[in-house]
Amino acid sequence: MTFSVEETRFSLPHVELAAHLFGPEDGIPVIALHGWLDNAMTYARLAPKLKGLRIVALDFPGHGHSGHYASNSSYSMWEYLEDVLLVAEKLGWERFSLMGHSLGGIISTLLAAAVPERIERLALIDGLIPFTGEADGAAKRLGDxxxxxxxxxxxxKPVYADLERAVQARMQGVVAVSREAAELLAQRGLEPVPGGYTWRSDIRLTLPSVMRLTFAHVEQFVRSVQCPVSLVLAAQGQMAVEPRIASLLEGRHFDVHTLPGGHHLHLNEEAGAQQVADCFNRFFAVT
Structure with missing residues (x-):
């Protein structure tokens, strides 16, 4: 597939971030956030189908064409939250909306809860809350x-002799994706090295988290979201197997849609991207 997109960069005090720009400059301001080990190309199918939005699709630090954090830093959710706000400052956006897939949806929810005065709307794709952990497992998790x-x-990091082997590996990753989705992600996620290609992503992204929020924590974050929310759930996605999602959403005035497809339903094929776009176009059209 082919699409037109503008590339930009943001020089933050501690890291330089890359991003794709979609839509008219005077459109509704939206910062779009991708999932773990993905990159801004996750919006390659969806963003061109969205109307009237000025979308800044970031590469998170350690992903895609963005820089890596310093060796004494980690890749915690809290660092990403600050980075999004710093990008908004660079753009001069006092209030803006967030679009997020998977990890990007989690970051969006946490940020909307923490600084409700800054966030206009949330458009989430199969991502809402982080993996949780209770207090009795905290010491073991920290040690691990x-x-x-x-x-x-x-x-x-693995080195692939050619692009085809890298694409095959991405298709069969922790979360499987279609060939076209893998090709799009690999296009931005690979770099040439002696012997072939490897992923640009920082290897530290694969490390286990030092600490997890408890379920009580995430309940409070979800309850603290004040802005309108459109949540797309994939029928065969990751959130479909979380039994407590229904209780989290109970009483929340979220616009929830369950669509056919897997975790990357917005990227795997054009039909899935169009269905997600239909939901979000209606959502952003409401004033």
Whole structure:
């Protein structure tokens, strides 16, 4: 597939971020956030189908064409939250909407809850809350994370002899995607190295989290979201297997749509992207 997109960069105090720009300059301001180990190309099918939006689709730090955090930093949700606000400052956007897939949806929800005065609307794709962990497992999780961080310096990212092997690997990743989706993500996510290609992503992104929020924490975050929300759930997606999602949404005035497809329904094929676009176009058209 082919599409027209503008590339831009944001120089933050601690990292430089890359982004794709979609839509008219005077459109509704939206910062779009991708999922874990994906990149801004996750919106390649969806963004051109959205009407009247000025979309800034970021590469998170450590992903795509963005820079990596310093060696003494981690890739915590809290750091990403600040980065999004710093990008909004660069754009001069006091209030703006967020669009997020998977991890991007989680970051969007947390940010909307934390700074409700800044967020106009949330458009979420199969992402709402982070994985949770209760207090009785916190010490073990911390120990496992610390040991993994010490060991990561001895790890190396895989090198693929050619692009086809890299695409095949992405198709069969932790979350499987279609060939076209894998090709789009690989287009922005790969770099040439001796012997072939490897992923641009920082290897530290694969490390386990040091600490997780409890379910009580995430309940409070969801309850603290004040802006309108359109949540697209994939019928065969990751959130479909979370039994507590229904209780989280109970009493919330969220616009919820369950659509056929997997976790990357907005990227895997044109039909899925159009269905998501139909939901979001109606959502953003409401004044």
């Amino acid at each position: 994370a610390l040991r993994a961080r010490l060991a990561v310096r001895d790890k190396r």
